[in-house]
Amino acid sequence: MGNDPGPAKEPPKAAVSTEDVTPGGTFPIVKEPITIKVMVKANALVEDFATNWFTKTLEAKTNIKVDWEIVPENAAQEKLNLVLSSGDYPDVIMGFGVSPAQQLIYGDQGVFLALNNYIDKYGVETKKMFQENPYVKDLITAPSGKIYSLPQVNQCYHCSMPQKMWIYKPWLDKLGLKMPTTTEEFYQVLKAFKEKDPNGNGKADEIPYAGAITTKIDEFLMNAFLYNDKTHLFLNNGKVEVTFNKPEWKEGLIYLHRLYAEKLIAPQTFTQDANQLKQMGESPDVPILGSATALTMGVFTQFFGKSNRWLEYVAVPPLKGPSGKQITAPNPWGLAGGTFIITNKSKHPEAIFRWADAMYNREVTLDSVFGRPDQEWRWAKPEEIGINGKPAIWKRLANFGQVQNIHWAQTGPSYRPNDLRLGEAIDKGTMSQETILFQETKDKYDPYQVKTENILQPLFFTSEQAAEIADLEKTIGDYVNEMMSRFITGDANIATDWDNYLKTLDGMNLKRYLQVYQTAYDSRKK
Structure with missing residues (x-):
């Protein structure tokens, strides 16, 4: 994989000696308590x-206490x-999804520590994950061979096709409408939602479609x-291209402007956050939201909330456009990079790495994601069957x-491979949150997945490329998002x-x- 990483940058002299850090896979991690x-x-x-059950459990298990700094999501x-x-x-930056470009810039400066030596010495769970899924190591390794962050691995089947549309089925039924299959049919459905008072309260308060900045x-x-992948990048016979300067992108914008001009798209779509979108989906008294784009219906409604409205939204299959295009854009990697980074401020880098490595353990992952054994989750009984039809885990x-x-x-960090995700036991005759999402994805999105040769995998850059791409990506990305909103809203x-718009993009280099991107892609193939 790439070049030989050589020795990782020397971390600061540890306040906890290596003799005080216990061998990989054993607990506690340090003999005397430390705070990070x-x-x-x-x-x-x-x-x-700070007071979370899993935090306290991990502290008792590892002898590592955490001084938290919580940063608002927005x-x-x-x-x-x-x-x-x-x-x-x-000492640690966690949950930020630090980009490969930033990892390279600050890794090269020694701000982010290279983790290779720690993985070799202590990475019992990390190495097991790499062995089971070699692509994970490939995707998080810089061109130099160094690894600057640990990922979250979640091979979630329904998440692998994240671009979904959800529609309020009771309104379709009340108005005698079929599930839309084309862009024109979708327009007609939204128009009916707006004009025919499907919530029956005599007010024109229906919102046919809404989204959010997320x-x-x-x-x-x-x-x-x-x-149209979320990155707006794709491969065309091995050539890296973007979506947002294509004639088809222009056609799509014309269609979206038509929806907006007829007040079928909520204006808040371009400014509101996920919580505000959820307030629309969970409006008191009567439903007002007809459709929304989201990974799951839990983004804009409350899973298992009092209204139970999340059960009434169903997935819309990929719509067929004017030229016959009907595409599911997959994200097959099941990996969130830049999840866990150790900085050169740390006095205990070996202990911190061991702390993160422990989170890839199957039981620790289930504790981290779902909660207490035998209260929020338990191991399966021999007779129980999983979502995939195999013995449950x-x-x-x-x-x-x-x-x-x-x-x-x-x-x-957590590690949920496909067999664990689909190894969840299900009760016969019941439809759980996970089984609903699995079935909707399998039936409606899987058949339309784009060919893998069109998908550009996440790439690392050299330090020089990373510095250059960071500036270009922000300048171009901000402009594309701004103009998308402006074209849609009119x-x-x-x-005219x-x-x-195209000339401005050219001027932004x-x-x-x-x-x-092409250079990075070509070097990754070698």
Whole structure:
């Protein structure tokens, strides 16, 4: 894999000697208690990381106490950039999804520690994960061969096809409408939602479609016009290209503007956050939200909430566009990179690595994600069958998706391979949250997956490329998002302003942006 990593950058002299750190896979991790500083992105489902049951359990198991700094989700990237530029950063950065570009920049400076030596010496669970899924190591390894962060691995079947549209089925039924299969049929359905008072309260308060800044409007609908991954990058016969300068992108924008001009798209779509979208989905008294783009219906409704409205939204299969395009854009990696980073501020890097490595253990992962053994989950009984039809591995005893203070709700390193995800025991004749999402994905999205040769895998760059791509990506990405909103809302006229939009992209050095990606892709293939 790439070049020989050579020796990792020397970490600061440890306040805990290596003799005080116990061998990999054993507990406690250190003989005498230590405290580490962890900056973590806030999780809306976790009340308080400091008093959380899993935090306390991990502390008792490892002898490692955490001094937490919680960063609000909507300010996470800004805060990360600020602390890195100021030099006032903690021992650990967790849950931020630090980009490969930033990993290379700060890894090269020695701010982020290379983890290779720690993996070799202590990585019992990490090495097991690499052995079972070699691609994981490949995707998190820099061109130099160094590894600067640990990932969260979640081979979630329904998450592997994340761009979904959900529609409120009771309204379809009440109005005698069929599930839309084309962009034109979807337009007609939204129009009926707006005009025919499907919630029956005599008010024109229905919102036919809404999204949020975290679930962008293009993520499902644009796939009726061209393959549109969340990154806006794709491969065309081995050539790296972007979606947002293509004629089909323009066609998609014209369609979306039509929806917006007829007030079928909520204006808040371009400014509201996920919580505000959920307030629409969980409106009191009567439902007002007809459809939304999201990974799951739990993004805009409350899983297992009082209204039980989450059960009434069903997935819309990929829509067929005017030219016959009908695409599911998959994300087959099941990996969130940049999840756990150790900085050069740490006095206990070996102990901290052992702390993170422990989270990949199967039982620790289940504790971290779901909660207490025999209360929120348990091991399966011999006769129980999993979602995949094979003997089950574990069973869920409590619903996931509500605010609680027991587990970390998918924050931090964890390892949930496909066999564990689909090895969840299910009761015969019942449809759980996981089985509903599995079935909707299998029946409606799997048949339309784009060919793997069109998918650009996550890439690492050299230090020089990383510095260059970071600036280009922000400049171009911000402009594309701005103009997408302006074209859809009519603030910019797509008929008269499209050519200037393309020229502006060229002036932002889009050609160089693609060249850097192409070079990184070509070197990864070697």
